[in-house]
Amino acid sequence: MPEQGERIVCHLDKLLADRGLTLAELASQVGITVVxxxxxxxxxxxxIRYSTLAALCDALACQPGDLFSYDETR
Structure with a gap:
């Protein structure tokens, strides 16, 4: 059985594509590294720190649930 954290899926790729942003542009806006x-x-x-999550949500104009989901099949 996988660890609980492995069931959390990040949808950053989709959000970036939807907004026409690159990872580097988002990193600059949020103030964290591309890595x-x-x-x-x-x-x-x-x-993930709440402050980082809040900064990502601000920059992407989204809610935490848009950024992450729970995949019970993993």
């Missing part, structure tokens, strides 16, 4: 955003985008992050 850290890439870790998040590729579902390798173990945690």
């Amino acid at each position: 850290n955003l890439s870790i998040l985008k590729n579902n390798r992050a173990k945690a």
Whole structure:
């Protein structure tokens, strides 16, 4: 059985594509590194700070539920 964190799926690719943004542009807007955003985008992050989540939601004009979902089939 996978760990609970492995069931959380990040939809950053879709949000970026929908808004015509690159990872580098978003990193600049949010103030975090491209490497850290890439870790998040590729579902390798173990945690996210609320301040980072809020900054991403502000920059992407979305809700946390738009950015992440829970996949019970994983």
